[in-house]
């Protein structure tokens with residue numbers, strides 16, 4: 678856990694990481710650092726290289742080039758040493774089907790030489806399932822057990838690979854709360870997710886990977902601010918020829934006007950001024966920065982255009 682001064686090194690330090698499967702480069706010169714108490718989200722399309730990056734940080738693969746340090750150690754050489762301090766929850770869970778939930782938790786804490794922690798099940802709302810065999814749990818309950826076990830060890834680093842698919846909204850919220858509790862207690866969390874709302878909700882920093890490379894990095898606000906903001910409205914009465922000059926690009930679809938702009942405030946001001954002068958009603962007016970979804974869509978369409986060219 679975090680000391681009052683904090684360690685001098687990041688909890689996870691990835692520099693120039695390159696991973697290959699034969700001749701295929703799955704991760705290409707990737708660098709990022711995650712500090713204690715920080716949640717870092719690794720986003721990307723299918724096959725972007727997220728799992729390969731995480732597996733390398735867990736010491737399951739060796740890099741073709743670059744370095745990975747977890748708690749200042751090489752995870753491939755110090756896996757056993759790090760196992761007590763680093764937790765991972767993955768897309769596949771490998772529990773003994775015949776044990777009950779409570780027995781599984783007990784076995785887990787024994788393995789980690791920890792005192793029994795039955796309250797760990799409360800944190801993921803599984804206490805009422807304590808006596809059920811793991812084999813009888815639903816898919817979502819298994820994911821919650823996976824998270825409960827990881828959290829019970831109070832890890833210094835947690836790799837959470839897609840922790841919420843298949844969870845109902847309440848369980849998803851509870852998982853988010855638990856991840857927040859862990860970071861508040863000083864755990865460095867590396868989250869891989871396809872849910873952009875999850876990243877926007879939880880992450881201090883995000884990196885978007887595309888075909889092995891990090892193509893965007895920063896806080897969610899920084900990543901979205903680098904893309905065009907959007908203003909939409911249904912002006913009434915609406916004569917497109919009467920619009921004031923704007924810096925952004927306008928598009929009209931039926932009675933809806935959309936403006937994509939890098940000058941959100943200035944263009945909004947011009948539109949409000951125009952509406953006040955001309956008596957136009959700006960129905961359903963919405964204005965805001967790009968969302969992570971829109972950033973993804975833009976990256977995707979830029980990629981499609983490059984492929985076509």
Ligand SMILES: Nc1ncnc2c1ncn2[C@@H]1O[C@H](COP(=O)(O)OP(=O)(O)OP(=O)(O)O)[C@@H](O)[C@H]1O
Pocket residue numbers: 698701703721722723724725726727728729730
């Ligand atoms: N064992 C392997 N042998 C060959 N290629 C592999 C192997 N494992 C992964 N790959 C390829 O490496 C690339 C990166 O895979 P990876 O699983 O890291 O992506 P990901 O971002 O986690 O994807 P997803 O979001 O679909 O889980 C993909 O193109 C994948 O097909």
